[in-house]
Amino acid sequence: MGEDTDGAQQRPRTRRRGQGELESQVLALLQRAEAPTTAGWLQQHLDGDLAYTTVVTILSRLHAKGAVHRNRAGRSYVWLAAADEAGLAALRMRRVLDSGTNRDAVLASFVSTLSPHDEQLLRTLLNEAGPQSDDHPPRTPKD
Template identity: 40%
Template sequence: MHGLGELESAVMDVLWSASGTAMKVREVLDRLDRPLAYTTVMTVLDNLHRKGWVQRELDGKAYRYEPAIGRAEAAANAVREVLSTSGDPEGVLLHFARSASEWETELLRKALPRKRRK
């Protein structure tokens, strides 16, 4: 995900895949596909909390973490950031529209309501 490091993205994928279930550090660690120290995952989750990507609630002596925003919203925010920093948002959008697949084009047609011309 744009704006996140590789490990942060992997942790967010675990949280998004949990379908609304807040997770403790150990639970996230157990679902990652790489050997990491508990403290590494704890630090990543703390950083994600500080950045506003996750929210947490104390459960006994440990925090439970869950995404602060959904995957689709995060992706939309990333697109918005790319557009705002591109120097040519119109050109970027037009290039995307011209290069969009049939499936992407159909999704855009469904998502954008027809506007009445005056």
Template identity: 45%
Template sequence: MGQLEAEVLAALAGLGGSARTAELVARLDDDLAYTTVNTILHRLHEKGLISRTRTGRHYRYHLTVDESELVAGRMREHLRHASDPVGVLNRFVRTLSGEEARQLREMLDDPGESR
């Protein structure tokens, strides 16, 4: 999945998992054209990551995947391809805020607990 696809999925999740193209364009930080966002949504639909329902002349898009699982999968994939996965994890951990680091420690101390 490309960066723009990931950004559109994150924006869709941020809008409660359901939105029209215009709502997504307004939510995205970049100055992406409406047609660009529509193209990305079409690709995501083809990949089965979102579904859509017609509302008048437009579609409303809905997440069909859990965003956290999707992002975690991308992180695992990047680590799998890294020549130094421990180094990558080290650099990642160093970028965490204090609160994020605290939450990570809690998860590592009790990995079976669902959050």
């Protein structure tokens, strides 16, 4: 560690993660876990020096998004993945769509930016899903 001009010790700088990167890492680790896991276990198995409270915050955010489930285990929780990375991205997309004031414009803008391959894939997926009504939640794709 070096000293700054005042003689104080400087900590080595660590790379700052991109938005959503830590959530993706936590979700990927939960998916690889053989059983529901604790925040402490996740903290030990994640890259870097993360505080326990940081891991719990990320888990709480993922829980609020519906990407993870939690079950009481004594005074704390055990956590398990409810969605994979694609599912998490879909949840984010849905949240953006739901927060917009003009859904039609948001969808039209999104579709207009799709590549021909992605547009065809979307058409295929919509055809496979069949007609939807406002009374029924969207179906999840078949595995």
